[in-house]
Amino acid sequence: MDLQSVVDDIYADLAPRIGEGKVADYIPQLARVNPAQFGIAITTVGGEVFSAGDAAVPFSIQSISKVFTLTLALGKAGETIWNRVGREPSGSAFNSIVQLEQEQGIPRNPFINAGAIVVTDMVLAGHAPREAIGEILRFVRYLADDETVGIDDAVAASEQATGYRNRALANFMRGFGNLQHPVDHVLGVYFHQCALAMTCRQLSRSGLFLANSGRDAMSGHSVVSNRRARRINALMLTCGHYDGSGDFAYHVGLPGKSGVGGGILAIAPGKASIAVWSPGLNKVGNSALGSAALEMLASRTGWSVFE
Template sequence: MALRVRAAMEAISLAMADQTDRGEVAFYIPELATSDPQNFAMSVSLASGEQISVGTSDTAFSIQSISKIFTLAIALGRFGDGFWRRVGREPSTMAFNSIQELEIRKGRPANPFVNAGAITTTDMILAGSTPAECIGEILQFVRLAASDDEIFVNPAVAASETATGHKNWALAHVLTAFGNLEHPCEMTLGVYFHQCAIAMTCAQLARCGRFLAGFDAEQDLVAAKHVRSINALMMTCGHYNGSGEFAYRVGIPSKSGVGGGILAIVPHVASIAVWSPGLDRDGNSLLGIQALELLSESMGWSLFQGATSSLDNPLVSNRSRTCR
């Protein structure tokens, strides 16, 4: 399998280099506004332990909302099904940072991946610890998941988000108004902004997702029933208002971040990380989605189709083709 995956990834990397429409970087976060949209990387970690990477896979980037996977894993491990009393598990119908939707739902966020839901999740795991201790716990989790101690928070990104994240401050105050935030806004958001500012390379992120693929060596990190729950939420809510389109085109659980990263999971087969900073209108990596679509089709990895594999798939072999 590794040889077929490598051939597909090399073809995809060439196809992505030809794309002229690369989306727009997250200009509303000053530190992310300087990202180079020419960057593209993909890394795949297989059940065998083999890892295959292409592009700028050793360049660190801000994982942003991908961090919500890891705080959700911590929260489910700590609270179990009690977690869902404060957060829903339905796809959102409005923007990922919508105040209106939170008010309509009376302070109970739609799911853990919209900003209000992630802020609530962070508030829950903050219980009984200081913000610094909570950030340390999140870092320890991702380092264990990736088997890599060289993963850190980018302080410049954290400061940039703290200064400009006005809608997140507003969401925190609305959550407080409905009694769904137990700590002062500045404490919970202090952790939230720092978790979003965690920086990883594509190679590190792919390894970080191994526990979600159900690989044996990583099973002790999170209980299997929680892995199932997280993957289900990634499939239905991982790309905000683009989640249905992503399921249609790619067909595997995944979570995006406005830093341009996407973590995608093929259960029992592969953990995939892709990074390209330019975003589409829903805030998801434009080339990242295209690349995952090509890889899923060429390897037959969609959960909604039979297992087929063909490296002469025209989506990959024709570099001149414009990706959907």
């Protein structure tokens, strides 16, 4: 299969629709992003990279970072993390507080905001906030095999200034005893991890360990066990797109994680890691063009896990 032709064709087919969707405007810095951008990159387990469009333009990965912090937290705390966060799809908006009250401060899964804030609290254990941010950044640079990956401080400051809902979620969970560090420390780390800026090429490289049974396909180093990689993929498939997760599984059939910056990381187990980016979002907060591109890709490659 000529994957370069596949990505070129997908880009050409979607080019007339570039700019579709609505840019996330509740984070002021994201509202400034030009919506007329679209990139796609595939990194195969054999180490080949295929890309088209704006695949070398850095963007704010936002909630895609939750995959990397979950991986770190599992490395620190193992299966005990599931005492503090669930593994079920939420069916609610990513920043909902309603479910959290009914379920006694235990978030439904690690990919909604409340769950990711608890995971960040675990990564913070034994660290000052600055050290925890450094650990997350080092880990993502290691996965991307690229020291130029950084944090967009303007986006982090923008989130810090407007993150009232996240503060409410964090204080609420702290009230239930499910946060162990001061709320400001946890959110400081959380806002910085969401402000990681990466290109599609860097992001697809970073997810490669999940496509390769937990091993870095280039170096051969083990990042996580095969079993843990499988479980992270399962959570991405069932919970990775908020209340659009079922629809994404239905249309695309790949484990994936979206972010309101317009990026989506998708995993074809045993084959490749794929990153797409287009800032315009659909009704449930996932990249409109990115979702369409991944549906085309799954269809043209036969990579859906349900094939």
